Amino acid sequence: MQLTFLGATHEVTGSCFYLEACGKHILIDCGLEQGPDEYQNQEIPVSVSEIDYVLLTHAHIDHSGRLPLLYGRGFRGEIHTTGATADLCDIMLRDSAHIQMFEAEWRNRKAKRAGREEYVPLYDMEDAVGVLKLFRSYEYGEIIHLCEGIRIRFTDVGHLLGSASIEVWMEEDGASKKIVFSGDIGNFNQPLIRDPQYIKDADYVVMESTYGDRSHGSPPDYVTELSHIIQTTFDRGGNVVIPSFAVGRTQELLYFLRIIKEKGLVKGHENFPVYVDSPLAVEATNIFNENVQGYFDEEALQLVSQGINPIAFDGLNVSVTSDESKAINFDKKPKVILSASGMCEAGRIKHHLKHNLWRPECTVLFVGYQALGTLGRALQEGAQTVKLFGETIEVRAHIERLEGISGHADKQGLLHWLQAFEKHPQRVFVVHGENGVCEAFTECLRAEYHYDAVAPYSGTSYDLIKNICINEGVKTPAHKEKAAAQRSSDMFARLMAAGKRLMTVIGHNEGGANKDLAKFADQIHSLCDKWDR
Template structure:
């Protein structure tokens, strides 16, 4: 009866834990690591040897390697919630689509040079194939996985369908219960329920993303957003919101429905709102299908009154490229929600091009912006950006809605853990930056818990509560001496990704224009292919 840590140990992303019990090999999550090249996204196990996989939720840092498992020979079953399965069906194909386009871009030069072609991490076909391995359940069902192993999914309030997983193991004369927290949600998120609590476990594996801080009092998001819209509309501008397609976009629609239906912006009888992200549209459809058992009391009360909590008069959905382009020909002041949330790809870049230079417009950030992204640069006050080869002066108002988070803060993590009626034999702290994992584990020790932050590849005998392998710390990100040169090269890579986005955006354009565009690209490639 063994537990090993194969990902998100002293790291935030790449969640993957490994159980060996009752003659079976089981993964809990198999997520993609962020901030790494695809070449480094190795699988920590032999996929064909895995019997089962338990999935906490659909976010790519927990599910992103599932198509790679399929590609490499996994034929087991994936157990998760109904909503998580439906979100994975769109998110994994979207991830595969990105992998294929990046591979196509990398292979252009390799092909001309006679080099071996770069293989995408996985393909859309791999993503479609892995979905056939899913077996889905509602919350709170006790599921017999095999002789000696049972599980149950408990709503953890992080994302639609997200769950903590209770695992009961009976092996010979030994009985143990494990709980994997998954990503623990923040209180009072719109639409979905607050985290549900578990009262007993021998071992707990818990996240620590915000284990070193508290969010502070929650602001009035609805009123704050309404004030921003009114001020911008009064000036004749647009409100542009870069947003993550799954989860955050639906929260924004919930806020906007309240604003529109309750006339929170005096003087404006009509508030045009565009959602311009195909993935967000698909995700919203999944939200609308999975209501009962997933939405909170407030959202269900609206539904019981015949009110859809994430739609309202004036909401327009853009799916095709032509529909997206048409938004910028609408002369009215409007709200535009588009992906990607960090502004490094997707249709949001077109809307930024059309609005950043306008002093009367406002760009509203509603999520974390990583270092090196366009979104981070805008928040830090950059005065000029380059979009599609054109320098754009930043005249628009740049604002941020503070406090929106899908992760519990330190107080929320402690609240979740305190629900256990007796302290677990051991608490394993994972899914946090190295310093945060260690500090949160130390905090738990001060409160009387036997807690530790395991290293990567560490393993433990659950029958005896002993460490079998201490593992290793994840390799720190290498900082080259040629940091400046590397940064410039990354700019070049980003420019190439932007070019692919522009190409996709022009799909369906006039043949004459597309031919001219292709000639210009080929001419540029000929100049630099040396």
């Protein structure tokens, strides 16, 4: 039994862990890194075609976003997760593939004019559609016999619709161990979804630390604060632009906005329009409406039982087409615009910022975590100008943050989750936090609560039977040269996938194929296998 840390080590995004047990190769999460990499992630130490299972904690792209790339490189195992997570991934991975392809097309138009080499996307829609066929979904609390010697269970962790901590029981050569992967631990008293559920026992725990150095404070009155921001902005004649994660945060905000509308808390603008400008957010909202039982909290279920949709109201407009999106900024009436992405790195939010950032009457309201190096983080930290679509935009709008609104537990919430274990695990691995936060939370667990806690770097491996480190990861900064090397590796991975697909086409050609072509394809296939190893 061996655990290797590949991603989200001393960083918040790119979650990925590799578990070897009972002769099986298992990944827990396979996420994209968002924002500039602070540390270089290690590659999966075996051929991706040898991976038997992926266990997925939840649908956010920093946990699921590399699954289509895995498929493109030859993964054909099973992906196990909750039903709601599978539903959300069905739209999110397709959307991610669309973004990858759109960005590649845009970059290549510029590259062609500049005489630069072609930019190859990480994956395409075929990869996304292919990997979705590998999903297997389960209910919370159901014990799944994954294979001989391994059982798993998903426990509601209150971060996102369908999010889970994953319990893994392993029995091998007379030894039994249990490891728990926390996933992203949810905040308390969030609208719609339930509070985190606790787990009682484990030999090892891998836990996140996103807000492991701070307190969210007393739960704020989100409705009052949000209505105040809307009131003052509308009185100035401006728009409230909210960069919002399409899945989870957008639906929470709709919940608050419904209450504000119902109680008439914005005076003189009672019929103000709200735009959800994100096809992904629109689809995600539909999935929230379809996954009520088993996922919503008691308050939301009570509204549903009264025939009230918790996230719908008069004045709510959804924009799906690009023409509908463009029309929003030609409407002079003060409005609320919810648009993705939540960190302002891609998507339609960049267009809304271009139209509103320079206007002093407008407000840009942040309602979620902004990773280091992202446009959202720069605006939060007081950037005076930003560049959007090649144009320098002066930041004159009010930049606000709705404090405390987070899908992640704060330090106290993390401690509550860990202290629910009836006895200390043999070791606690702290991941999914910025470098300083990760280190500070680990030291707190050691010094104040007497846990055997470590914050591994990418590449670190542990023998789970002996509870010893067998390979120490290194603190490797992610330099531009390494990023370029990774892109080259990804380009070759695309060639691998093309070769394998070519063999498949030839194999299904009943009329036979040109022998030279078949021989060439076979050579590609052989080369791909060697490279993949």
